[in-house]
Amino acid sequence: MKTVLTILMLVPIFPKLSETFILNQITGLISRGHRVFIQAKIPGDITKMHSTVAKYDLINKTYYNTWPDMNSIDIVIAQTGMRGADFVAIKDVLGFKGKLVTFFRGVDVSRALCSHPKRYTNLFKKGDLFLSVCDFFRKRLVVHGCDLQKIVVHHSAIDCNLFSYKTKKLVSDESIRIITVARFVEKKGIEYALQAFAQVVKKYPNVEYHLVGDGPLEDKYKKIIQQLDIEESVIFHGMCTQQQVYDLLDHSHFFVLPSVTGVAGDQEGIPNVLKEAMACGLPVISTYHSGIPELVQHGVSGLLTKEKDSQALAEYMLYLVEHPECWPVMGAAGRQRVVEEFDKERVNDVLEQILYKLCC
Incomplete structure (x- = not known):
């Protein structure tokens, strides 16, 4: 006993x-x-x-x-x-x-x-x-x-049973949906993702960027979006329940979280939302930040850039937009990694x- x-x-x-x-x-x-x-x-x-x-x-x-x-x-x-x-x-x-x-x-x-x-x-x-x-x-x-x-x-x-795996495929005439789920704070690096996305949507106007969360930098991000003239392509969802997050991940094609070290030294551990996205079969784009490389293997389950590099982020976003055949392979590798270790x-x-x- x-x-x-x-x-x-x-x-x-x-x-x-x-x-x-x-x-x-x-x-x-x-x-x-x-x-x-x-x-x-x-x-x-x-x-x-x-x-x-x-x-x-x-x-x-x-x-x-x-x-x-x-x-x-x-x-x-x-x-x-x-x-x-x-x-x-x-x-x-x-x-x-x-x-x-x-x-x-x-x-x-x-x-x-x-x-x-x-x-x-x-x-x-x-x-x-x-x-x-x-x-x-x-x-x-x-x-x-x-x-x-x-x-x-x-x-x-994370509870992998809540984030059931789905092979990501592009349906004809479907908009490609990029997603970030995060608190709107400095260490999440969202401003760099927005700068990168502006380059993507300039080339592919049908791509959407979905932002899930809230926080003190929300007004700043909305101003950046306005300055970049991408208001029609960025969709804010606010703070969501776990089930709502799952539904949004389920209908997205790849995930972006470009974490950075904050001015005061604030850092991530291994963000759980990356695990959740990978559990759903989403390829991920993130950074060589803190413990993230312990989860995401570059070129296998996702793509990693150095911190605060919006140009590299744009190149990786464009790569995944232009190579949807990579989505199922990266997604399967990510799901396996999360199930086995997290x-x-x-x-x-x-x-x-x-x-x-x-x-x-």
Whole structure:
């Protein structure tokens, strides 16, 4: 009979529509028989949440700026480095005697370390295990003083069953649809995609570019679109549910996410939306940024450029527009890669074994 673990997840906001990777982890551990509770600093918008939040009654398992009986908790999993650093400073006051696991996913190991290099000194000393979502971040943690023996690379997962594979083909007289799903922030590099797309649509006026998401740079992007005179070819969809995103991916031909390092040092890990696009059979265009080359193999499942190179992006967009025969081959390779390494069932099985090894 396997041991049942009692786990407390520390998150900044719950529920949060964009953080399906955390939700997949929570529900995956519950489905494996473990008791999981959530501690969040800020309540999320319950009018915009995934159906699994209600299915697993997660709101009633969530503490907002209060704490459960910490003597009953076997493992605390901080879903960001910042939450881990905050918790390690108060864990003794709370009476916590279990194990502390901390994920490093993006801003917490890029911009946060650039601005405060000693931010995690105490966490590195007192934390029991650190899970990095990519090898690129693992190396950075070591540089900043984390014990290599305490770090395990553990990828964020997606539910491949939600993103069923479809061979991408061009139907006669059909417009080619390029898509980006992203928060409208600097590190997503969308302005470079827009500059590149302007070159594409100049040559092929029937190509469409669909933007899914929202964020602080939306007005800036709309001004760029106006300046480039491509308003009729760029379609904004706003923030969408997971099912809506799937439907849009299903009706698109290839995916673009030209991630860049922000001015303040902000970086991606391995963007989950790239995994979702590849799971749907979409060829992808992205950049040699952070952990992305650990997912996308250049020339096999997609095409990679250096950061902030709109000319190279345009050339790769044009290549895929002009060579639809490449779509099924790249799409199949991408789907295989994601299913083998990033599907939530496999990744959650691995996480369960990591947690057992740590505390049992």
